[in-house]
Amino acid sequence: MKIVVAVKQVPDTATQVKIGADSKGIDPAGITWIVSPYDEFAVEEALRVKEKRGDGEVVVVTLGPERAKEALRTCLAMGADRAIHLNDPAWEAADSLAVSRALAAVIRQEGPQLVFFGRQAIDDDMGAVSTQVAEFLGWPCASWIMEETVAADASSVRVARQVEGGLEIFDIPLPCVLSAQKGLNEPRYPTLKGIMGAKKKEIRDVKAADLGLGADGPRLSVVALEGLPPRPPGRILSGEPAAAAKELVRSLREDAKAI
Amino acid sequence: MAGAFWCIVEDDRAGRPKKVTAELLGEATRLARQSGGHVEAVWLADKASEDGLKQLGEWGAVRVWLLEDAALAPFRSEVWTPAVAELAGKEAPQAIFGAVTSRQRELLARLAARLGVGLAADSVAFRVEDGKLIATRPVYAGKLLSKITWAKPPWLATLRPNVFKAEEPKAGAVPAVERPSVAIVPSRMTLVERKEEVATGLPELTEADVVVSGGRGLKGPENFVILEELAKVIGAAVGASRAAVDAGWRPHRFQIGQTGRTISPKLYMGFGISGAIQHLAGMRTSKIIVAVNKDPEAPIFKIADYGIVGDLFEVAPLLTQEFKRLLEK
Numbered sequence: 145m146k147i148v149v150a151v152k153q154v155p156d157t158a159t160q161v162k163i164g165a166d167s168k169g170i171d172p173a174g175i176t177w178i179v180s181p182y183d184e185f186a187v188e189e190a191l192r193v194k195e196k197r198g199d200g201e202v203v204v205v206t207l208g209p210e211r212a213k214e215a216l217r218t219c220l221a222m223g224a225d226r227a228i229h230l231n232d233p234a235w236e237a238a239d240s241l242a243v244s245r246a247l248a249a250v251i252r253q254e255g256p257q258l259v260f261f262g263r264q265a266i267d268d269d270m271g272a273v274s275t276q277v278a279e280f281l282g283w284p285c286a287s288w289i290m291e292e293t294v295a296a297d298a299s300s301v302r303v304a305r306q307v308e309g310g311l312e313i314f315d316i317p318l319p320c321v322l323s324a325q326k327g328l329n330e331p332r333y334p335t336l337k338g339i340m341g342a343k344k345k346e347i348r349d350v351k352a353a354d355l356g357l358g359a360d361g362p363r364l365s366v367v368a369l370e371g372l373p374p375r376p377p378g379r380i381l382s383g384e385p386a387a388a389a390k391e392l393v394r395s396l397r398e399d400a401k402a403i
Numbered sequence: 404m405a406g407a408f409w410c411i412v413e414d415d416r417a418g419r420p421k422k423v424t425a426e427l428l429g430e431a432t433r434l435a436r437q438s439g440g441h442v443e444a445v446w447l448a449d450k451a452s453e454d455g456l457k458q459l460g461e462w463g464a465v466r467v468w469l470l471e472d473a474a475l476a477p478f479r480s481e482v483w484t485p486a487v488a489e490l491a492g493k494e495a496p497q498a499i500f501g502a503v504t505s506r507q508r509e510l511l512a513r514l515a516a517r518l519g520v521g522l523a524a525d526s527v528a529f530r531v532e533d534g535k536l537i538a539t540r541p542v543y544a545g546k547l548l549s550k551i552t553w554a555k556p557p558w559l560a561t562l563r564p565n566v567f568k569a570e571e572p573k574a575g576a577v578p579a580v581e582r583p584s585v586a587i588v589p590s591r592m593t594l595v596e597r598k599e600e601v602a603t604g605l606p607e608l609t610e611a612d613v614v615v616s617g618g619r620g621l622k623g624p625e626n627f628v629i630l631e632e633l634a635k636v637i638g639a640a641v642g643a644s645r646a647a648v649d650a651g652w653r654p655h656r657f658q659i660g661q662t663g664r665t666i667s668p669k670l671y672m673g674f675g676i677s678g679a680i681q682h683l684a685g686m687r688t689s690k691i692i693v694a695v696n697k698d699p700e701a702p703i704f705k706i707a708d709y710g711i712v713g714d715l716f717e718v719a720p721l722l723t724q725e726f727k728r729l730l731e732k
């Protein structure tokens with residue numbers, strides 16, 4: 145069976161992000177880029193499905209600038225078979241909807257049975273793209289999945305979705321779209337052999353015109369990117385633990401009115 | 404820009420709207436007041452209740468669009484989306500607000516794609532300026548705030564629970580209840596079962612007003628009892644850092660942070676948590692932050708409103724005692 149995984153390249157979580165000169169985006173200088181952590185769960189799960197079935201193909205796809213090829217190479221080194229890079233200046237300012245439309249178009253061309261996404265990309269933290277792709281494709285979808293089992297005849301998948309207060313187990317006919325939540329698996333690290341092998345694997349560049357996508361104005365625009373307002377300085381309660389505990393409880397009640 | 408601000412009702416799956424719905428209606432009421440619009444609720448349920456409808460009126464909805472159909476439960480976005488989209492096509496609301504919950508985050512994303520409009524997911528503030536709505540949302544793990552606006556209505560957004568205030572309930576306010584006829588499409592997904600979490604007697608993490616949270620400093624799963632005792636006294640939920648979750652001390656659903664849950668309680672109390680940036684991503688919009696850590700240099704003290712430098716095994720039981728004394732009065 146053919147599986148597509150959508151991955152996004154994002155700044156490393158520990159990187160300090162600085163606001164760029166236009167106050168609308170970040171300053172790319174000095175940033176370390178990684179595969180968004182939830183997308184690693186997605187890649188891992190796709191590889192496991194293929195390994196368990198003993199056949200199939202895992203195709204990773206990203207939309208992003210030239211540097212995003214690094215993210216694709218990481219996934220190829222993990223074990224994905226080939227990669228597609230939606231790489232066109234036309235997508236420079238793409239919002240979630242434009243990204244979703246492009247991903248849906250390439251997925252339609254590939255015709256997989258299963259598509260994995262991350263729960264959210266940890267740069268814009270939107271958590272929308274997987275569901276929007278499902279809508280454009282007209283497929284069922286389930287987000288924040290914690291477990292997944294493809295039926296032996298590849299006609300459906302059983303998933304556990306994390307919801308408030310528990311899990312919901314659903315049977316979904318294929319093709320469908322799933323988004324990975326932490327807990328689904330433990331992603332593997334690329335091995336040296338994997339990294340060497342990845343160099344020979346295909347990364348195909350795709351332009352907007354190849355997908356028959358015309359110009360499409362953004363639906364959202366950034367007014368400004370801002371730093372966090374400073375928090376008022378905190379109070380360290382020192383002294384004997386018993387006295388500190390007493391004072392904390394009093395402050396929470398009388399000053400902060402939090403209890 | 405007079406028009407309707409729609410709020411999708413989040414209910415308890417038993418016909419009662421949840422608190423977060425009051426928060427949505429409260430924020431929509433303030434925005435509608437500034438812009439000359441009005442507030443309506445949209446309730447999709449297999450079974451609503453009279454009390455629930457009344458409640459929505461008291462929380463500020465002048466009209467409730469009620470879509471009641473057995474096929475709407477369990478939630479499946481592929482069923483809810485075309486129903487809301489059809490209604491939106493007829494009624495042309497100015498805005499559609501949902502809550503950041505497992506159901507509505509999926510519903511609003513699909514709806515945005517279907518209507519071809521923008522979605523501001525996980526918003527924490529709004530402002531009306533020159534007839535436009537501007538949403539504020541945390542990005543890059545909450546390290547920055549992005550202010551965004553829509554090219555055209557309806558303005559779709561999801562609102563982070565516990566951030567927005569409900570209005571003072573208007574006793575006796577009765578909403579107009581409309582039961583529009585819209586197509587309910589069949590679903591391809593079938594629910595096999597719902598696995599409820601073992602009841603802890605404590606509130607749900609994302610809904611709790613107070614959260615007590617433990618990290619690697621707890622040293623082992625057995626010690627979470629110390630935090631549970633404190634939590635019981637003050638009606639708190641118990642959360643954990645990733646270090647505690649990855650060590651297998653707590654199930655993943657209790658993880659707070661970038662790869663866990665996002666919470667905004669009135670009070671967050673962290674014990675033996677260093678305050679890594681990925682942990683802060685999940686709790687930095689808490690109103691009051693308390694940290695107990697034996698290391699005075701722990702980064703969590705930088706964002707804490709109150710801190711105690713000390714041994715949690717000593718401090719936490721003392722706090723439990725003090726709270727007990729206070730609350731028994």
Ligand SMILES: Cc1cc2nc3c(=O)[nH]c(=O)nc-3n(C[C@H](O)[C@H](O)[C@H](O)COP(=O)(O)OP(=O)(O)OC[C@H]3O[C@@H](n4cnc5c(N)ncnc54)[C@H](O)[C@@H]3O)c2cc1C
Nearest residue numbers: 618619620644645646660661662675676677681682697715
């Ligand atoms: C991609 C990515 C995603 C991540 N997502 C998350 C996430 O969602 N949530 C999350 O929490 N982390 C996340 N992390 C991990 C994060 O970077 C930290 O490793 C983690 O938060 C540390 O947990 P901790 O504070 O419990 O442990 P530590 O950093 O080890 O801190 C333990 C603290 O306990 C204190 N302590 C020890 N004993 C005592 C005592 N007796 N009394 C008082 N204090 C004591 C110590 O002084 C120390 O400050 C993520 C990391 C990455 C790379």
Ligand SMILES: Nc1ncnc2c1ncn2[C@@H]1O[C@H](COP(=O)(O)O)[C@@H](O)[C@H]1O
Nearest residue numbers: 150151207261262264265270271272273
């Ligand atoms: N530019 C992109 N290229 C490929 N996949 C993406 C892109 N943006 C988002 N995704 C996928 O959609 C998921 C959700 O992203 P988001 O809605 O932006 O939070 C991510 O975890 C990825 O799997």
